[in-house]
Amino acid sequence: MRTASCACGQLNILCDGEPRLVALCHCLDCQRRTGSTYGIAAFFARDHVKAEGTANTYRRLSDGGHAITFHFCPDCGSSVFWEPERKPDAIAVAVGCFADPEFPAPTRFVWEERRHGWGVNPEAK
Template structure:
């Protein structure tokens, strides 16, 4: 079974994800824009049972546009948000696709909160 490795920018916080993601989603919500400093965020969702975490992380909880809390986990050294837990989906963990630093990572298959999409950003159909 394939193992994918994700980490923060400094390498202190690492995740090992077994198998393929359940889904990969491109999110245009304003909170993802703020979290990433970009025009969207991209998350790979893995079953909680298929994730191993090593290193120290800090937490930040915020409400989502859907009204459910999202607990973000980031490296206290470099500040990279590596993974988060959406309370409305307790069986999965979302991992920032950029944390894999893998150009061959599977592309997003869906796009959410398109009403906040910057018009010059292409999105999967």
């Protein structure tokens, strides 16, 4: 069992088992959402996750045109998990919210045409 939490600990998501996929996204929306140059998501089967605490939601279209509903803590503002419309059987969890340096590395890299020129993907080492 893995637990991801917001910065204040009010919103948690419990994930049973290993992620199906860990993806690093360079899209401009992930850059804006994280305040970094990319976002990293771990995708788990929907029936293997359970949210605890209160969340507000924000829904928007992805760069690819599919809707995504983000769940974030109303107290500290951390974006903890989201529901991608194009993957209805999955929940995506912000890898940083696990606060686990041993978490599996990304295996998929997307929107690389939006990657900052000085940024390096882990597989390019």
